[in-house]
Amino acid sequence: MKDNAESFEGSRYASHVPxxxxxxxxxxxxxxxxxxxxxxxxPNPKPGKPPLVFHPDDCWxxxxxxxxxxxxxxxxxxxxxxxxxxxxxxxxxxxxxFRVGMANPxxxxxxxxxxxxxxxxxxxx
Amino acid sequence: MPDSNRxxxxxxxxxxxxxxxxxxxxxxxxxxxxxxxxxxQNDDSAWPYPIAYDKETEVDVDVVVLGGGVSGCWAxxxxxxxxxxxxLVEKGNTKRxxxxxxxVDHWQDCAANPASRVSPDELAQDIIDARKGYIxxxxxxxxxxxxxxxxxxxEQMGMKIRxxxxxxxxxxxxxxxxxxxxAFNYQDRTVIRIWGTGLKPALTRECRRLGVKIxxxxxxxxxxxxxxxxxxxxxxxxxxxTRTGEFLVFNAKATILxxxxxxxxxxxxxxxxxxxxxxxxxxxxGFAMAWKAGAMFTLMEASSLGTQPGVGQGAxxxxxxxxxxxxxxxxxxEIPWFDVNGNLLSTVSERCYPAPGQKRFxxxxxxxxxxxxxxxxxxxDRQIDEGVKKGTFVLPLYGxxxxxxxxxxxxxxxxxxAQEGLGWIAYRTxxxxxxxxxxxxxxxxxxxxxxxxxxxxxxxxGLVVDWDMRTNLEGLYAxxxxxxxxxxxxxxSTTGHWAxxxxxxxxxxxxxxxxxxxxxxxxxxxVYAPVRQTSGTLWxxxxxxxxxxxxxxxxxxxxxxxxxxxxxxxxxxxxxxxxRLRARTPHELMHALEASNILAVSQxxxxxxxxxxxxxxxxxxxxxxxPAVDPPEWHKFVTVKLEQGQVEVGELPIxxxxxxxxxxxxxx
Numbered sequence: 148m149k150d151n152a153e154s155f156e157g158s159r160y161a162s163h164v165p166x167x168x169x170x171x172x173x174x175x176x177x178x179x180x181x182x183x184x185x186x187x188x189x190p191n192p193k194p195g196k197p198p199l200v201f202h203p204d205d206c207w208x209x210x211x212x213x214x215x216x217x218x219x220x221x222x223x224x225x226x227x228x229x230x231x232x233x234x235x236x237x238x239x240x241x242x243x244x245f246r247v248g249m250a251n252p253x254x255x256x257x258x259x260x261x262x263x264x265x266x267x268x269x270x271x272x
Numbered sequence: 273m274p275d276s277n278r279x280x281x282x283x284x285x286x287x288x289x290x291x292x293x294x295x296x297x298x299x300x301x302x303x304x305x306x307x308x309x310x311x312x313q314n315d316d317s318a319w320p321y322p323i324a325y326d327k328e329t330e331v332d333v334d335v336v337v338l339g340g341g342v343s344g345c346w347a348x349x350x351x352x353x354x355x356x357x358x359x360l361v362e363k364g365n366t367k368r369x370x371x372x373x374x375x376v377d378h379w380q381d382c383a384a385n386p387a388s389r390v391s392p393d394e395l396a397q398d399i400i401d402a403r404k405g406y407i408x409x410x411x412x413x414x415x416x417x418x419x420x421x422x423x424x425x426x427e428q429m430g431m432k433i434r435x436x437x438x439x440x441x442x443x444x445x446x447x448x449x450x451x452x453x454x455a456f457n458y459q460d461r462t463v464i465r466i467w468g469t470g471l472k473p474a475l476t477r478e479c480r481r482l483g484v485k486i487x488x489x490x491x492x493x494x495x496x497x498x499x500x501x502x503x504x505x506x507x508x509x510x511x512x513x514t515r516t517g518e519f520l521v522f523n524a525k526a527t528i529l530x531x532x533x534x535x536x537x538x539x540x541x542x543x544x545x546x547x548x549x550x551x552x553x554x555x556x557x558g559f560a561m562a563w564k565a566g567a568m569f570t571l572m573e574a575s576s577l578g579t580q581p582g583v584g585q586g587a588x589x590x591x592x593x594x595x596x597x598x599x600x601x602x603x604x605x606e607i608p609w610f611d612v613n614g615n616l617l618s619t620v621s622e623r624c625y626p627a628p629g630q631k632r633f634x635x636x637x638x639x640x641x642x643x644x645x646x647x648x649x650x651x652x653d654r655q656i657d658e659g660v661k662k663g664t665f666v667l668p669l670y671g672x673x674x675x676x677x678x679x680x681x682x683x684x685x686x687x688x689x690a691q692e693g694l695g696w697i698a699y700r701t702x703x704x705x706x707x708x709x710x711x712x713x714x715x716x717x718x719x720x721x722x723x724x725x726x727x728x729x730x731x732x733x734g735l736v737v738d739w740d741m742r743t744n745l746e747g748l749y750a751x752x753x754x755x756x757x758x759x760x761x762x763x764x765s766t767t768g769h770w771a772x773x774x775x776x777x778x779x780x781x782x783x784x785x786x787x788x789x790x791x792x793x794x795x796x797x798x799v800y801a802p803v804r805q806t807s808g809t810l811w812x813x814x815x816x817x818x819x820x821x822x823x824x825x826x827x828x829x830x831x832x833x834x835x836x837x838x839x840x841x842x843x844x845x846x847x848x849x850x851x852r853l854r855a856r857t858p859h860e861l862m863h864a865l866e867a868s869n870i871l872a873v874s875q876x877x878x879x880x881x882x883x884x885x886x887x888x889x890x891x892x893x894x895x896x897x898x899p900a901v902d903p904p905e906w907h908k909f910v911t912v913k914l915e916q917g918q919v920e921v922g923e924l925p926i927x928x929x930x931x932x933x934x935x936x937x938x939x940x
Contacts, residue, residue: 163543184364184373185545185553186489186514186859189320201320202859207545207552209374210697214469226697232546232582234702236712239674245706253706260690260699261439261682267470268430270477 163229165206166213168197172223179212179224188212197223208232214266319857324518325800333357333485334779335772336524338492338509339558341370342761343752343768344530345475346422350772351528352482356779359522360484361511363491363553363862367476371532371550371753376468376761377593377692378455379433381412383462384420387447390460390632392416393933402634402645405907405926406571406890407731408757410739413929413936415766416462422765423464429474432467443679444621453683456595456635457647458624463635465687468761469696489514491862492557494795495527495565495748500788502914503566505746507785510795512865517803517858519796523787526747526775529735530768531558533753534873538726538827539578540819542812546582548727553866558754560869562735563876568744568913570756570924572733572880574891575726580719586689586698588671588714593692594684595635596623598675599650599716602666607656612646620676623648642890653718670713685709724827729892731759733880736911739929739939741771742778744913749775756909801853802864808852811863817845818871826874830881830895838878846871876912883921884910 165187166179175195180188185205188198208228216224228234228247235246238253245253335351337344340362348360362369382388383395396416400409427433434451435441445454445465453465479486490511497504506527511520534556535548544552563569588594598620599607609617611627626633626647633647651659659665673681686709690699707714734756735743742749751771752764802808825838850868855861884891886898886906909924929935 165545181365182368184369184551186364187545192318192320204542204544205552207694208697209368209551209694210700211368211374213697213700214374226701228701229543229546229582234586234698234707235715236707237670237715238712239672240711245712247701247705247707249705255706256703256708258686258703260696261687262432262437262467265432265470267473267477268432270430270481271428 163227164200164203165208165227165229166200167225167227169222169225170197172218172221173197174218174223176217178215178217182211182215184209184211321515321858323858324513324516325803327516328519328521328796330521330523331359331485331487333359333522333524335359335526335528335775336361336509336522337528337530337772339370339530339532339752339754340364340366340486340488341530341532341752341764342372342471342475343754343764343771344370344528345472345479346765346768347528347530347749347751347772347775348479348484349475349482350769351526351776351779352479352484352772354773354776354780356776358484359487359524360479361487361490361492361509361520361522363489363514363557364551365488366479366486367473369551369553370472371554372468372693372761372764373472373551374469374693375691375696376471377465377688377695379419379423379464379466379468379762380760381416381462381762382419382423382464383416384418385423385450385452385462385464387450387452387454387461390462395460395462396932398632398645399634400932402641403757404642404890404902406574406757406909408734408737408755409927409929409932410737410935411741411755411758411763411767413932414770415763417936417940418766418770419762422762422769423466426466426471426474429478431470431474433464440679440683443683445624445679445683453687455683455688456624457626457633458621459626460632465683466691467687468691471761487511487520490520491865492531492561493799493865494791495561496521496523496787496791497565497745498785498788500791502564502916503745505785506565506748508787509561510792510799512799512858512861514858514862517800517861519799521787521792523784525779525782525784526749528749528751528771528775529558529562529743529754530750530752530764530771531556531754533728533730533734533759534559534870535727536815536819537728537870537874537877538575538724538819538822539581539721540812540815541581543581544812548581549579550730555866555869556873557866557869558750559734559876560872562743562748562750562754563872563914565748566745566914567748568736568911568922569733569876569880570736570909570911571891572728572877572912573884573893573910574729574732574888575877576729576892577719577723578721578725578727580717580721586695586702587717589669589716593688593695594671596620596648596680597684598672600670600672600713602668602670605665606672607650607665607669609648609650611648612643617648620680669716669718671716672713673709674711674713681709722823724823726822726827726892728877731757731763732891733877734758736909736924739935740774740778741767742774747778747782799861799865801851802855803861805852805854808854809849810854811860811867814845814849814853814864814867815870817849818842818867818874821845822874822877826878826881828894830893831897832882835878835882839875839882842871842875842878846875879912879919880910883912883919
């Protein structure tokens with residue numbers, strides 16, 4: 148069994164693999180596997196190893212696997228749009244053109260959403 | 273849950289496992305693709321879950337809910353609150369599945385909120401009038417009256433629904449007392465901006481708290497009828513596990529269908545996930561099984577232009593999340609906004625109020641409202657196209673958040689985009705890539721799909737339901753998009769809860785009827801046929817073929833002759849390629865069954881198109897053999913259902929469900 152997702156049945160001939168994992172950080176907890184409504188990922192047969200992208204064509208880029216990752220900030224999982232869906236923009240003052248995924252991106256913007264990154268609070272009562 | 277708890281629960285819901293081996297001839301341990309010469313050849317491709325095609329589990333409950341999206345969760349909650357044993361069956365995972373699985377940013381038609389300036393009765397009636405009656409009157413009444421109840425419950429469950437951190441203090445779209453934030457129409461204040469990324473986790477947690485037994489990764493495949501006869505009382509459903517292939521039989525007093533409207537009938541691209549702007553598992557499973565069971569549908573002839581594959585919710589310009597976005601062309605020239613009377617609007621604020629003399633506008637992505645209820649809008653796509661040809665505008669177009677008032681910019685990007693479905697990841701990906709709404713112009717992507725690539729409007733076709741959200745079949749209820757003329761997060765929540773309560777009341781006063789063994793055996797043969805094939809058609813090939821038939825003969829402009837050809841070729845595919853459909857894993861089996869459902873839905877659509885012998889602007893329905901548009905004698909609901917294998921056409925008056933105020937009071 149290879150750990151490389153590209154060697155796997157579902158993704159072998161896929162044009163786009165929507166998720167990349169950092170093997171050094173991912174603990175193989177499979178939270179992302181269970182979060183996905185389309186079974187894009189499957190658990191790695193080797194316990195503790197990163198899950199495998201098995202059905203990449205089913206991914207509709209909802210990002211729920213990323214939301215559920217306990218080591219998201221540490222870089223365990225990275226989401227990638229297909230190139231055609233990588234959003235593009237223009238800087239108003241300078242006219243510079245940018246896109247998600249470009250080789251020399253501008254500095255990240257660290258502003259969180261209104262309300263922060265909290266997804267769900269405790270139940271009241 | 274721990275194994276011991278699981279066992280005791282299974283016992284309490286009356287679950288039992290039948291003897292293995294029912295003549296399918298399926299090896300229980302073999303990999304499904306082990307002998308497939310075209311299949312993967314090495315261990316890398318091993319299916320990771322245990323295969324159990326020959327295992328059958330029976331689940332005995334009071335109420336079974338089919339579809340674990342927003343309406344399904346609320347239906348389960350409504351029934352469970354009556355103390356009933358409830359099973360919730362979901363093809364994906366309930367926590368993150370359905371059209372609002374990854375989030376939702378606004379809660380519509382919430383006229384009962386304390387800051388609203390319109391009564392629930394009046395708003396519901398205006399929505400019905402705006403659609404000239406082609407909508408579900410009862411569900412709209414339920415939605416405007418009960419949306420606030422459901423939203424307050426979501427707040428109790430832990431979802432954020434108001435600006436309690438005072439980030440928008442002083443904004444014209446904020447009510448300073450309740451701290452609710454409104455969208456679209458700042459006069460009426462009925463559409464509430466919400467932090468809906470937490471919606472499905474909140475509902476799932478609540479279902480579990482109430483003891484609902486959730487069956488994730490189980491695709492419902494058919495409805496079970498009393499005595500196995502279509503048209504009879506519904507006594508449960510069958511399902512198949514999408515990881516193991518295990519077969520499940522649900523025997524229930526009441527069944528609630530809460531599956532999604534099919535998102536791919538005319539439209540299919542190989543990269544399924546980005547083919548439509550809805551979850552790819554919205555394949556109309558509920559529509560197909562209800563059609564086969566003899567349930568009655570209406571408005572399935574309605575269609576609209578399909579959307580271009582790709583580019584998700586983070587893209588600027590979507591008319592609900594990004595309303596009232598300022599737009600510029602590539603040279604920085606502003607795209608003007610106008611009110612319904614064609615008057616130029618000079619401020620951002622004016623885009624959020626009705627025109628002078630206009631009673632109200634209904635905003636937020638609602639399909640085809642009649643003119644008197646139309647809201648402010650930027651220059652139309654058609655006019656922009658003309659401008660581009662003449663050189664007045666230069667493509668591409670951009671959103672211009674930076675020129676908007678600060679609190680509007682913040683509400684659009686940092687609240688709405690971050691909370692809408694597909695938005696959380698879009699927000700995160702954009703900001704990490706350096707996008708800054710104060711400096712940057714996000715590109716607007718324009719859709720030019722061919723006219724024959726249609727899509728089913730999500731608030732049109734569906735099952736005919738009465739004031740109890742009951743279908744024409746005893747024991748079968750429907751809510752959310754599964755019901756005709758019903759949609760959206762608030763619409764699915766309110767109708768789901770309502771259907772759960774009414775189905776629960778029915779379950780409390782009725783006794784259980786047994787499932788029919790022969791029907792189950794027949795269904796097992798149908799379900800497992802694809803995994804017994806060693807050669808044949810794969811699901812993508814089949815779906816592509818169905819989509820092409822629908823584009824060619826049931827596209828933008830319809831005609832009796834072309835509809836007959838559509839029917840012929842769909843029947844032909846049903847008799848040939850469908851019989852040779854092949855699946856190598858339980859996941860492929862799920863897709864194969866989805867393709868089969870899309871074929872059934874296509875047949876339902878073609879039958880519905882044949883039944884309405886008149887064109888209609890509001891329904892997006894153009895018949896070249898009946899060119900008169902919206903003739904008064906066709907201002908009605910045309911219904912179709914299967915009766916002994918034949919399509920039976922009927923009709924209901926356009927004010928079906930009336931008198932609405934009186935009926936709502938009587939039924940609530």
